[in-house]
Amino acid sequence: MKKLGLHEVKKEFLDFFKEKDHLVEKSFSLVPKNDKSLLLINAGMAPLKPYFTGEVEPPRRRMATCQKCVRTGDIENVGKTDRHATFFEMLGNFSFGDYFKEEAIEFAWEFMTERLEVPKDKIWVTIFEDDDESFKIWNEKIGIEDKKIVRLGKEDNFWELEVGPCGPCSEIYIDRGEKHGCGKETCKPGCECDRYVEVWNLVFSQFDKDENGNYNNLTNKNIDTGMGLERMAAVLEGADNIFEVGEIKKVISEVERTTGISYGKDKKTDESIRVVTDHIRAMTFLISDGVLPSNEGRGYVLRRLIRRAARHGKLLGIEGAFLSELSSFIIKLWSEDYPELRENEVKIKKVIKVEEEKFQETIDQGINILDAYIKETKEKGEVVLSGDKAFKLYDTYGFPLDLTREILEEKNLKVDENEFNIEMEEQRNRARKAREGVGNGAWSKDDFSHRFKSFNTTFRGYEDIKLSSEVLGIFLEDEKVSKISEGEEGIILLNETPFYGEGGGQVGDTGTIKGDNFEALVLDTKKTKDNVIFHFVKVLSGEIEDGKEAVSQVDISRRNDIARNHSATHLLHKALKDVLGDHVNQAGSIVLPNRLRFDFTHFEGINENDLAKIEQIVNEKILEQLEVSTIETTLEEAKKMGATALFDEKYGGKVRVVKMDDYSMELCGGTHIDNTGKIGLFKILSESGIASGVRRIEAITGRAVYGYLLETEGQIDCVSKVLKTNRKDVVEKAKDLTEELKEKEKEIESYKGKMASSLADEIINEKRVINGINVVTYSVQNMDMNELRNLGDEVKNSLESGIIVLASVSDDKVSFVTMVTKDLVDSGYHAGKIIKEVSAVTGGKGGGRPDMAQAGGKDPKKVNEALELVDKLI
Structure with a gap:
């Protein structure tokens, strides 16, 4: 056998199949595209599924890849065994209705024996028990003797999902020799020992399994093979396992x-x-x-x-x-x-x-x-940790369940996962209840959408903000009615509307609907998942009747404010990618008239310099007055154009691409200005984290920025007056005052130190002896915990041996500090235990180390009673 490492095996494989007229593609991303059935790519064929099913025409009928893969189903076993891994590379050759069993087997045999120079007598194969065709090819065409062709059942040698393309497999094994075997006469591929290593699986997709479990012959039969690169390299290098492969x-x-x-x-x-x-x-x-x-x-x-x-x-x-x-x-x-x-x-x-x-x-x-x-x-x-403890670790300290489980297994213990899941579900229920009532439930589109299935409404708001249309339906308190009158609030559906229904993070339009004898205020506009648009209205005068003509007019000033903010989110999205990297992706947004909120994926907070750079880029693109255009096209064409989108989302047959010159291009159904210059200005108000790996920026544009500037100017004027200086010198004046304040604070601290020393002398004079122990208890006024601790240190330093309990009342709050000198700690006295009893008298809790402890209390009137308890405790 050739002694080849990982990279050499990969090159040999891809070069071989390139010579066999296969299109060699580089590895696809580990993140599946347009496939929600997979979390991560876990096999060479996974990214090619659309070619196997016929949904998409392959670039060529023959292909070969080396695909990076991740599998985490056995993550707990990684490390414990020599063979489990989460990351691996899979070599594969594929045929989409071109060659089938005979060619696939011949290619595999030629590659193994001629390119890799694996001795022919070392190769064994398995086939599906009923697959006589494969047996004949291996036996008569290739020349493998009968005993080295092992028939296995459906569980081992038949690849299928619940429905769809499926078929028998043939697996290629290499015999590593008797020293790796179990010694049984029956030892052969399929045995649990380590003698026979499976290196290549050839899947022959020849059937289409229907929902009734019937196996129908496929018109176009496919080939899907998979060879574990690390495993093959291990065999060639003579390594016992993948962890001993060169790289x-x-x-x-x-x-x-x-x-x-x-x-x-x-x-x-x-x-x-x-x-x-x-x-x-x-x-x-x-x-x-x-x-x-x-x-x-x-x-x-x-x-x-x-x-x-x-x-x-x-x-x-x-x-x-x-x-x-x-x-x-x-x-x-x-x-x-x-x-x-x-x-x-x-x-x-x-x-x-x-x-x-x-x-x-x-x-x-x-x-x-x-x-x-x-x-x-x-x-x-016991051998099982309670689920509530595991949940507390997770909920309070961020300690994941799988890590708790793994550590417990090392100690031969388990965790009660059922109880953990119950705790988790209860937390989710609490969260749901906390969210109930947020917003106006009566205005939720989910309450009404099922009643609107028979209606057909058309949005004209991209072109028109004023439109004549017909009233299609009226709803009052969830019931369909023929009319609503002055003072009543209800829902109106129009056959055509200029009002944008809330969606894509953009709020719904408001405005008016008028007729010959009525006028109504549009309070909000929403739409169902089927894009039926409905308007929440309040009738100002007259009555609205079903089937009547109406003139709808959007509040243009509000619409323009929303459009400015929506267009700004597109510029912001691109600027974030420019500054932070292409990993940034939109994770949600809200576009309102007065502000915008943009959530995005990023792994850490943005520093001030980068945030300023992002804001600067957006404003530069505004001042460049980029033309904003929209294009209606297919999703595939939008992808080819390079439009940014959440391609895991479902889009219709037609999509709308919003293009801002050559700078930004995104899929979006919202309303926008036609030139970035109309945004005016852009100002970031805040940047924060809202979830692990998700950040949020809140910002304003246009008139809101003008208002923000006016408010800021007013605040500067107020500060100038308070500091008694002009606006130009306000920063320097603030610095001078801060320095002066620091000096004063130093003087105060020095004065407090002297006071503490003086007070410490006074307190020591109050000491008494109980059972041969110096005891000091004292109550002072208006000291915080830090000052009380410092006072305790002063007393302790002057007291060679003793127990000190100090109390302070400030703003109706009680603070206690207890200190015990080292000699008495060694004798068994414990500051934490003393303070626990003392603070309990005032309704407080506390504890601490044997030599020092602190606590709070609730009832100032009982401070003296608490201090009197010290003598009894000692």
């Missing part, structure tokens, strides 16, 4: 260098080294393909990988973050095949560093608490 072994060496721990010496450290080695590859590739850490979906997969690797790094003795630098090593090893890794290096390292540092902040605290829970559970003789 992966280099990663292990780098982990050894980072930790100072040698691989292969200890089972537990080997497990951690394998986890780090595998997960660092997965996270590097995931981030490169645009995945960011979050609490759901593929973002959670990434977060889990980073946290799991970080924890195993900690088990290896690494203090602080280390994965970010380790990712550079992955980029160095794999960037020749995947140049996008080098292009995204800065982003990859930053995302990992930020996420790892966040986790480091919580992991120590969480582990300490979990250790206490484990100790408590074992002391009770």
Whole structure:
């Protein structure tokens, strides 16, 4: 066999199939496109599904790829075994209605025996038990003897989903020799031992399974093969497992260098080294393909990988973050095949560093608490940690369930996941109840949309803001009526309308609807999922009747304000990508007349310089007066044009592209200005985090910015008057006053120190001796906890041995401090226990260390009673 590493095997495979007239495509992204059935790409054929089903015409009938894949179904086993991995590369050749079984088998045999020089006597194959055709090809055409062709059942050698294309498989195995076997005479492919390694699976899609379970012959039969690159390289290199393959072994060496721990010496450290080695590859590739850490979906997969690797790094003795630098090593090893890794290096390292540092902040605290829970559970003789404790770890300390589960397994314990799920559901219910009543329920489109299915309304508001139309339907208090009269509020449907129905983050239009003998105010406009537009109205005069003519007019001033804000979100979206990177994507928005809110994916807060740069870019594009145009086209054409969109969302047959010259191009159904100059000005008011991996910017445009400037000017004038200076010198005056204030504060602190020393002398004079112990109790007025602690230190420094309990009442709040000198701590006295009893007299709680503790109280009238308790306690 040729001794080939990962990259050499990959090159040989792709070159071979290129010679066989296959179109060699580079690996698709790990993030599926237009396929909500998959979280991440997990097989070579996954990105090609539309070609297999016939939905999309393939670029060529023969294709070959080396596809990067992530599978997390067995993530808990990664590290524990030599064969489990989350990230791997899969080689595959595919035929879409071109060649079939005979050619696929011949290609596989030629590649294995001639290109890779695998000895023919080492190759075994399996086939589906009823697939005589494949047997005949392997036996008569290729020449493999009968005993080396193993028939297996449907579970092993038949690929299918619930419905759709399916068919038998033929798997190619390599015999590693008797030393790897179980010694049984029946040992052959399908045996549980390690002698026979499956390296290539050939799937023959020849049937179409219908909903009744019938297997119908496909007109165009397909070939889908998959060869695990790492597994094949391991066989060629004579490695026992994928962690001993050249390039992966280099990663292990780098982990050894980072930790100072040698691989292969200890089972537990080997497990951690394998986890780090595998997960660092997965996270590097995931981030490169645009995945960011979050609490759901593929973002959670990434977060889990980073946290799991970080924890195993900690088990290896690494203090602080280390994965970010380790990712550079992955980029160095794999960037020749995947140049996008080098292009995204800065982003990859930053995302990992930020996420790892966040986790480091919580992991120590969480582990300490979990250790206490484990100790408590074992002391009770139990083996299951209660779900409410696991939920508290998750909810309060951000400690994920899977990490709790993994740590418990190491201690031979389990967690009550049913109880955890109940707690989680109760939390969701509390959140739902908290949201109930938010907004005006009576105006929710969901309350009415089912009644509007028979109506057909048309939106004309892109072109017209005033329009004559017919009243199609009237609803009053959820009932269809023939008319509504002056003073009543209801819902009106028109056959054509200029009013924009709320959608895409943009609020609905308001305005008026008038007829010969009525006038109504449009309070809001909404639409159903079927795009039936309905108007919430209040009749100002007369009565509106079903079937009557009406003139609708949008509040143009409000509409223009909304359009300015909506167009500004497009400029903002592009500016965010320009400054922060292409990983930024819209995660939600609200467009109102007076402001805009834009949510987007990003892994950390934006610093002041970048925020200022983003704001500057948007304003520059406004001042450039870019022409804003709209194009109606198909989704496919929009993608080809390079339009920005959430392509996982469902769009109709026709989409609307909003283009701002050559700067921004997005899919959008909202209303916009026709020139960016009409936005006026753009001002960012705030930037904040709203969820893990999601940030929010709130901003204003146009008239709102003018109002903001007027308000700011007014505030500066007020500050100038208060500081008794002119506007030009207000900053310098503020600096001078701040410095002066600092000096005064220093004087005050010095004075307080002298006062404390004087007061400490006075307090020590009040000391008494109980059972041979110096005891000091004292109550002062208007000291905060910090000042009370400092006073306690003064007293303690002057008292060689003793117990001190001080109290202060300030703004009806009680503070206590207790201190015990070291000699008495050694004798068993405990400040925390004393203060717990003392503060309880005033309705308070507290505790602390044996030598110092503090507490609060609620009832100032009982302070003296509390201090009197000290003598009894001692």
